[in-house]
Amino acid sequence: MCGIVGGSSKRNVLPILVEGLKRLEYRGYDSAGVAFTANKKITQVKTVGRVADLESQLKKSDESNNGIAHTRWATHGVPNTKNAHPHSSLNEIFVVHNGIIENHEPLRNNLIAEGYKFISDTDTEVITHLINYYKNAGHDFDSAVIRAIKDLKGAYALGIIDVNNPDFVIGAREHSPLVVGEGIDENFIASDVMALSQVTNKFKFLEDGQIAIISNDNIEILGKNGAPKNIATQEIDSTAYTNDLAGYSHFMEKEIFEQPTAVSNSIEGRVLESGPQEGIFGAGFEEALVDISNIQIVACGTSYHAGRIFEYWSHKFLGINCRVDYGSEYQYQEPIKTQKTLLVTISQSGETADTLASLRFAKKTDNPITLTICNVANSSMCRESDYTMLTNAGPEIGVASTKAFVTQLSCLSLLLLTLMKINNKPENSIKKISKALMDLPKNIQQTLEDLEPYKKVAKLIFNKNSALFLGRGMYFPIAREGALKLKEISYIHAEAYPAGELKHGPLALIDKNMPVLAVVPDNEHLDKILSNIQEVAARKGRVFSIGPISKTEITKEGGHINIPKTLDLLNPIISIVPMQLISYYTAIYKGTDVDKPRNLAKSVTVE
Numbered sequence: 001m002c003g004i005v006g007g008s009s010k011r012n013v014l015p016i017l018v019e020g021l022k023r024l025e026y027r028g029y030d031s032a033g034v035a036f037t038a039n040k041k042i043t044q045v046k047t048v049g050r051v052a053d054l055e056s057q058l059k060k061s062d063e064s065n066n067g068i069a070h071t072r073w074a075t076h077g078v079p080n081t082k083n084a085h086p087h088s089s090l091n092e093i094f095v096v097h098n099g100i101i102e103n104h105e106p107l108r109n110n111l112i113a114e115g116y117k118f119i120s121d122t123d124t125e126v127i128t129h130l131i132n133y134y135k136n137a138g139h140d141f142d143s144a145v146i147r148a149i150k151d152l153k154g155a156y157a158l159g160i161i162d163v164n165n166p167d168f169v170i171g172a173r174e175h176s177p178l179v180v181g182e183g184i185d186e187n188f189i190a191s192d193v194m195a196l197s198q199v200t201n202k203f204k205f206l207e208d209g210q211i212a213i214i215s216n217d218n219i220e221i222l223g224k225n226g227a228p229k230n231i232a233t234q235e236i237d238s239t240a241y242t243n244d245l246a247g248y249s250h251f252m253e254k255e256i257f258e259q260p261t262a263v264s265n266s267i268e269g270r271v272l273e274s275g276p277q278e279g280i281f282g283a284g285f286e287e288a289l290v291d292i293s294n295i296q297i298v299a300c301g302t303s304y305h306a307g308r309i310f311e312y313w314s315h316k317f318l319g320i321n322c323r324v325d326y327g328s329e330y331q332y333q334e335p336i337k338t339q340k341t342l343l344v345t346i347s348q349s350g351e352t353a354d355t356l357a358s359l360r361f362a363k364k365t366d367n368p369i370t371l372t373i374c375n376v377a378n379s380s381m382c383r384e385s386d387y388t389m390l391t392n393a394g395p396e397i398g399v400a401s402t403k404a405f406v407t408q409l410s411c412l413s414l415l416l417l418t419l420m421k422i423n424n425k426p427e428n429s430i431k432k433i434s435k436a437l438m439d440l441p442k443n444i445q446q447t448l449e450d451l452e453p454y455k456k457v458a459k460l461i462f463n464k465n466s467a468l469f470l471g472r473g474m475y476f477p478i479a480r481e482g483a484l485k486l487k488e489i490s491y492i493h494a495e496a497y498p499a500g501e502l503k504h505g506p507l508a509l510i511d512k513n514m515p516v517l518a519v520v521p522d523n524e525h526l527d528k529i530l531s532n533i534q535e536v537a538a539r540k541g542r543v544f545s546i547g548p549i550s551k552t553e554i555t556k557e558g559g560h561i562n563i564p565k566t567l568d569l570l571n572p573i574i575s576i577v578p579m580q581l582i583s584y585y586t587a588i589y590k591g592t593d594v595d596k597p598r599n600l601a602k603s604v605t606v607e
């Protein structure tokens, strides 16, 4: 979950590395650092805090043709300059690292016994000393790297420079993403293509176990044992990777307002009023899914909530058993052999370590048909799944997921429709859902027209310590997603409960200081949830409700936010938008860092 970038160029590479780090800050922002070769030595600059602080510490006179840089999300060791990357061994070898070295302790003990001194608390420092150790044992720079990574257990994407080889940067990956960017008279490595989209649109995507040796005029890719590998260069549309606020105050705000377009982009050309198009999940998907008896979804965080909504859809409209697990749990369960299962991973980044490990675990233990619903083409999940549907949300920079969620749900609606077709469900139901799905961008747009109700609720809750979110049926995952949004950006403790569970415990929490946000559906649960709301109001709890019903006031104290009504199965997608905006304005009133909430990172590539 750190971001790394490195490059070798005929021009000054430092501004490119700093810009790359800015684009990678979504991966972590506890500290930042850079190491570069100049005048036969390597200079490093490190700082606690943001890349902007690092930039201000670089001198105008600093220039280099070769360097590596890092923005950190702390795993081993608190965020301070000592633990910030790059880490060096005797000022000769410098390393930036994303990932976790699981066997760092025994390696550290061996290296201490060899006389190496450790100055940081990080797992990364063992890598620098290990490379140094193998160099001293007679290996060249590249073969010392190849030898050293054989000793590592865990996950890593590395950028490495050596004072004695000042024209080279070496990259290596195992379970953490790393791309090579091909320029003219310059070449780069980075955690993702966005970091380099200002300098190239040509990329090679490294596989696990591969290393890249780059200089300004050459790229050499080697396999685990040092044998040369050929990887095709892919041209990626770099205009899709902008990180421009476009007049908005925050990326989260921009991304909330992009949702109508994002949903259009994710369904366009994939569904018509007659139903979903053939082959939208990849050639042969429909044939492969005849007779599936189970759907297993694995995801984390917001993406997990999208999966939980599909679970309800699958049971109600398909009659197919669907189970949803967190990535961090699924990969450690006892493997169960199932009959013809579709395994769906859902991920904005396509690199979330727990989800990716679960995909690999399932492939090994149960051999299911694998589909990923993902926002990043060429991500590990896309490359390792049988079928892919890209969400087409465009880059999501704000740590809090917004447009990723609604586009995941749009793609899951397409999955539902495709499975309905395969399972010969009534044509008129397929048509009705398809038409409503095509109207979804318009419905979402309507929720963005009057922002006052959201600001009003935010003003009433921003100074509270806790909030409760309620929902029933497929609106319960929406309540969970609403609570996640509020807690992650405003730091208000927020919990979601199925509304019927209130009286089994949480009702004890209700008093005038406990705001309750309830999602009210226009379906068979309406009366029941209205009763639950009354139970709260009777105990002086302040209830704010959101739903496609015309009641203007549910309680005197709180208030009701009316949202456009569509088919019951799609209404959850619309109802998340007010929750996102309430969280956004709450964070604004509290003055927290909306796009970079404390302790979090956008892409969680460590377990």
Ligand code: M6R
Binding pocket: 300, 301, 302, 303, 304, 346, 347, 348, 349, 350, 351, 352, 355, 399, 400, 401, 402, 484, 485, 488, 602, 603, 604
């Ligand atoms: O990239 P992914 O969708 O796999 O990320 C999973 C979670 O880390 C992510 O959804 C996280 O919960 C959100 N950023 C929260 O808003």
